[in-house]
Amino acid sequence: GKKYEDFKKDGLLGCPGCYEAFREKLRPAFQHMQGAHRYSGDEPKKAEAKEESxxxxxxxxxxxxxxxxxxxxxxxxxxxxxxxKEQEGKGGTSK
Known part of the structure; x- marks a missing residue:
């Protein structure tokens, strides 16, 4: 039931249905940010982190x-x- 205008205000999608409903509007953002049209998510990365700063x-x-x-x-x-910041937190070096 979330509207795209609400997403633009708070930057949060309500549920998986939002990705489907806003697919065409989100596509350029995902292409730019990830180099792909399909959003793969960052939950696996978050699950690895014990606690985020x-x-x-x-x-x-x-x-x-x-x-x-x-x-x-x-x-x-x-x-x-x-x-x-993520690399620094893992003890790695950043470019």
Whole structure:
């Protein structure tokens, strides 16, 4: 029952049906962010993490909002920042 305008405001999809209902509007965002039309999700990554830092939570919320606002250029920067923070958290190095 969620409307696309609601998604644009809060950046959150209500259920799997939202992905189907908003497929054509979400397609450019997924293509830009992941290099693919189909969203593969990040739940496996989240399941691996014991506890996410408040900073990462804030970045993920910001990313959702930017994608909802179709601000893909800024969203890509936030996505890269998230990846960098995730690598730092695993003891890895970032580029």
């Amino acid at each position: 408040p900073e990462l939570k804030e970045l993920r919320n910001r990313l959702s909002k930017l994608v909802a606002d179709e601000n893909y250029e800024e969203a890509a920067k936030v996505r890269d920042e998230i990846h960098k």
